[in-house]
Amino acid sequence: MKLHEHQAKTIFADAGIPVPESRLATSVEEVLDAVDEIGYPAAIKAQVHVGGRGKAGGIKIATDRDEAEQYAEEILGMDLKGYTVETVLVEAGVDFVDELYVGVTMDRGEGKPVLMVSTEGGVDIETVAEETPDAIAREHVDPAFGLHPYQARKVVYEAGVDADVALDVASILSTLYDLYEDSDASEIEVNPVMITSDRDVTAADAVMNIDEDALFRQPDLADLAEESYEDDLERKAGEYGFDYVRLSGNVGIIGNGAGLVMTTLDLVDYYGGKPANFLDIGGGAKAERVTQALDMVFSDPNVDSVVFNIFGGITRGDEVAKGINEALEGFDEIPKKVVVRLAGTNAEEGMEILNTDLVEVEATLEAAVQRAVKNAEEVTQ
Amino acid sequence: MSIFVDDDTRVVVQGITGGEGKFHAGQMIEYGTNVVAGAVPGKGGQAVDGVPVYDTVDEAVEAEDADASVIFVPPAFAADAVFEALDTDLDLAVAITEGIPTQDMAKVNKRLGETDTRLLGPNCPGIITPGEAKLGILPGNIFSEGNVGLVSRSGTLTYQVVDNLTERGIGQTTAIGIGGDPIIGTSFVDALEAFEADDETDAVVMCGEIGGEDEEQAATFIGEHMDTPVTGFIAGRTAPPGKRMGHAGAIVSGSGTGTAQSKIDALNDAGVPVGDTPEDVADHVESFL
Known part of the structure; x- marks a missing residue:
């Protein structure tokens, strides 16, 4: 779960990390009120979960009121890689002489958190990692002991951070690690940490992603997640408790189990179609979940046809069939053609129950996907 | 031959009194797996489908000579259950639970490097040696x-x-x-x-x-x-x-x-x-x- 920059910065500031003065704004008027208070230069930053906001035109620096108005008009409401910008952060510009990267993430391979520091700040760190991996200093933290303060200092010096600010940067990093642990973050980074001409340090950006599996013990962050949905369908999926990802195609996909649902998406693509979504109803789903899943996919206006693929282990084919019937019998006319494939536990019982006047049925995954792709093509022709 | 489990494997089910644990312990027994014990804190002395339940994994191992565990414990308590399995020196622990916080698993992973116990999972369906044993939720009949x-x-x-x-x-x-x-x-x-x-x-x-x-x-x-x-x-x-x-x-x-x-x-x-x-x-x- 990704927090917005402004949410993360509030958390950083509360923990004692210096951040520039800022205001949130959702209209041009609010932006102008904000710059009147903050002064110039002021950064106007789109609050959407999109990497490379700056390059895409989502961050502009205004040096006077006219510019602030112009940039506010440009950015508010703009489409940034598929997301509409509804909120901007208006932030005091920083007179910086240097930019650093500091972050904490989980090194999956090692199974340990890792501190990362680089003097190549302000650019995409993953590009730095690929092109000049030596430019990033790393230090693994023993997850059982937690961070020893010397480790934060060590990695900052190793990265070659200027000696006069090194301890301040180490202190930011140390606080970031505490936040990483305390808030069950999966990733936390400041890129850039700006060093000002007065040799102060400040966190000019903030990335904080929270482990979704830990939200049960992070109630405050779970509330922030609610505010953080940017897509009505993703919000709905969150309410239903589905694993759901929206894509740009027109073949709706429902299935059970992450690997099999991903495979169904891949097969849609393989047979010439375009997947509209990933939707995993999970293990052991009852009829009601199935009805909710169909409701989700039907409410996506991009979807032209649906494939419903179940391989029952703990999920039972008869429950799934019951759910499909209940969902579809409510319609005078089925909104989108649904192809169903049931296999595994109680698949035969399911096939007996399934109302085949309402759905198309295929025996194999491959055949079901091909038919759904064909159905989608027929709609778009 | 087979790997990791066979018809000699003696299984303790952690969380056997919960909905999932009870159901799948039954399925495992039906498949022919030697489910010898359950372990649930506070439920020692009970029995589930004729399988004796102990308060700790340690007791289950002591009393029933279990050498493998299957873990059906909710995410908030699952890391603790895995630690319990690792600290009892079983040969194998199979963690079915989905949704264990990653930072909990980092701590488990650290402990894993210090024991000889093999951990399978978490967030896995388990393991099956057809005709001999299944530990987990895989549908045996396929x-x-x-x-x-x-x-x-x-x-x-x-x-x-x-x-x-x-x-x-x-x-x-x-x-x-x-x-x-x-x-x-x-x-x-x-x-x-x-x-x-x-x-x-x-x-x-x-x-x-x-x-x-x-x-x-x-x-x-x-x-x-x-x-x-x-x-x-x-x-x-x-x-x-x-x-x-x-x-x-x-x-x-x-x-x-x-x-x-x-x-x-x-x-x-x-x-x-x-x-x-x-x-x-x-x-x-x-x-x-």
């Missing part, structure tokens, strides 16, 4: 005895591939779900190493997915150490970067590491054919036998 080893990060994808194999009359020595989380116990390499050492396994299927570098490491291992032929499948070719595709571990990073293509390329470079469809995978297996 598997059959045979000479193909199967290792996978996903449950239902495993069932799909097994189904495609069954249609061709091909059975399994052992099928293993290693789990869909970012930090897991047994890796692809561990399972492949065991299959390579198993005389009865004549071919191996590995089903990977996006995220991490386990498949790439497996490819290197296959290229350098395996004579047994391997075929692969990688799910998530169409997954957009930065989105978690159901499994906590199934995520392509923003810069494009952990992609399906990188894994497919690594496997192909190691001489491992990767199927475009589950059907293709079965074709490859058939060609090996």
